[in-house]
Amino acid sequence: MGEVDLAFIQDPEHRPKLSPIQVEGIPIIDLSPITNQTVSNLSSIESLVKEIGSACKEWGFFQVINHGVSLTLRQRLDKASRMFFAQTLEEKKKVSRDEISLIGYYDTELTKNVRDWKEVFDFLAKDPTFIPASSDEHDDRLIQWTNASPEYPSNFRNLIQEYIEEMEKLSFKLMELIALSLGLEAKRFEEFFMKDQTSFIRFNHYPPCPYPHLALGVGRHKDGGALTILAQDEVGGLEVKRKADQEWVPVKPTPDAYIINVGDIIQVWSNDLYESVEHRVMVNYEKERFSIPFFFNPAHDTEVKPLEEMTNEENPSKYRAYKWGKFLVHRKGSNFKKQNEENIQIYHYKIA
Numbered sequence: 574m575g576e577v578d579l580a581f582i583q584d585p586e587h588r589p590k591l592s593p594i595q596v597e598g599i600p601i602i603d604l605s606p607i608t609n610q611t612v613s614n615l616s617s618i619e620s621l622v623k624e625i626g627s628a629c630k631e632w633g634f635f636q637v638i639n640h641g642v643s644l645t646l647r648q649r650l651d652k653a654s655r656m657f658f659a660q661t662l663e664e665k666k667k668v669s670r671d672e673i674s675l676i677g678y679y680d681t682e683l684t685k686n687v688r689d690w691k692e693v694f695d696f697l698a699k700d701p702t703f704i705p706a707s708s709d710e711h712d713d714r715l716i717q718w719t720n721a722s723p724e725y726p727s728n729f730r731n732l733i734q735e736y737i738e739e740m741e742k743l744s745f746k747l748m749e750l751i752a753l754s755l756g757l758e759a760k761r762f763e764e765f766f767m768k769d770q771t772s773f774i775r776f777n778h779y780p781p782c783p784y785p786h787l788a789l790g791v792g793r794h795k796d797g798g799a800l801t802i803l804a805q806d807e808v809g810g811l812e813v814k815r816k817a818d819q820e821w822v823p824v825k826p827t828p829d830a831y832i833i834n835v836g837d838i839i840q841v842w843s844n845d846l847y848e849s850v851e852h853r854v855m856v857n858y859e860k861e862r863f864s865i866p867f868f869f870n871p872a873h874d875t876e877v878k879p880l881e882e883m884t885n886e887e888n889p890s891k892y893r894a895y896k897w898g899k900f901l902v903h904r905k906g907s908n909f910k911k912q913n914e915e916n917i918q919i920y921h922y923k924i925a
């Protein structure tokens with residue numbers, strides 16, 4: 574691709590700095606106190622809970638090590654994902670997203686109306702997943718999203734399913750730690766994810782880009798769900814907007830670590846105590862990059878609003894309730910088609 578395709582070009586204020594500042598990055602948290610154990614013995618994990626709480630408050634992002642997810646499994650999945658993307662476009666399009674089931678392969682995703690320099694393959698944790706038929710609040714119809722099953726590599730589907738189980742286990746543990754850090758019962762969030770979860774995993778491939786100073790792999794955005802668990806490879810490119818000074822800070826790859834970020838739903842549940850932080854992905858002139866985020870999302874009919882325990886007379890609820898499924902459908906629509914307005918954001922539900 575020699576010529577610049579304008580669809581990918583970011584407005585000047587959103588273009589990346591190719592040599593980002595080298596600074597102390599997001600905290601690295603050692604999960605060994607809870608690996609292979611239940612989060613029941615509060616005293617042994619007190620300092621871990623504090624670390625999680627400060628990371629959520631100060632950064633909205635952290636990395637975890639000693640998380641209990643098998644490295645071999647991660648490596649096998651990573652290899653399978655590379656094999657999948659190395660196929661011809663024609664092969665990959667056999668498992669394309671369609672207008673009904675917005676899950677599968679896609680290479681023309683937009684973030685805030687600018688095209689991302691990437692191709693993706695999405696796979697649901699629960700098949701089928703129930704989703705509202707439209708974002709119209711008066712429309713009660715539901716549809717089902719289902720997974721497309723890639724034929725190649727032949728073990729891809731099984732590996733994905735095995736890995737999703739690990740991601741779910743880790744997500745539940747992290748949600749318990751986050752609940753404790755907010756002064757809530759460890760299992761406070763469990764009910765939202767027990768039935769009809771809308772979680773999904775995404776395989777991202779960012780090919781080398783001839784104009785990395787103008788385009789982004791993923792434009793600046795906040796994750797709309799509850800929690801994201803990201804595996805990035807050794808190339809690097811993820812940047813997080815540091816809350817302290819609004820600088821874009823690179824997240825340096827740490828071998829076998831997962832990057833965790835709080836999504837919009839936790840921001841609302843916590844009544845803004847924790848914030849869903851903006852991030853973006855830079856692309857690279859020479860190197861391709863792969864990443865695998867797992868988006869831990871509640872059931873479509875979850876009514877998202879600040880938890881009662883997080884509000885009181887001095888600190889009233891900062892958001893009106895909204896239905897997660899409606900938000901998700903609205904957001905997905907804007908990733909699919911260019912729109913004349915900004916895509917849906919939680920601040921649209923903010924009580925002034």
Ligand SMILES: O=C(O)CCC(=O)C(=O)O
Nearest residue numbers: 777791805811854864866
């Ligand atoms: O590839 C990455 O490092 C992050 C991707 C991301 O932020 C997303 O897919 O929401």
Ligand SMILES: [Fe+2]
Nearest residue numbers: 794795796852
């Ligand atoms: Fe993201």
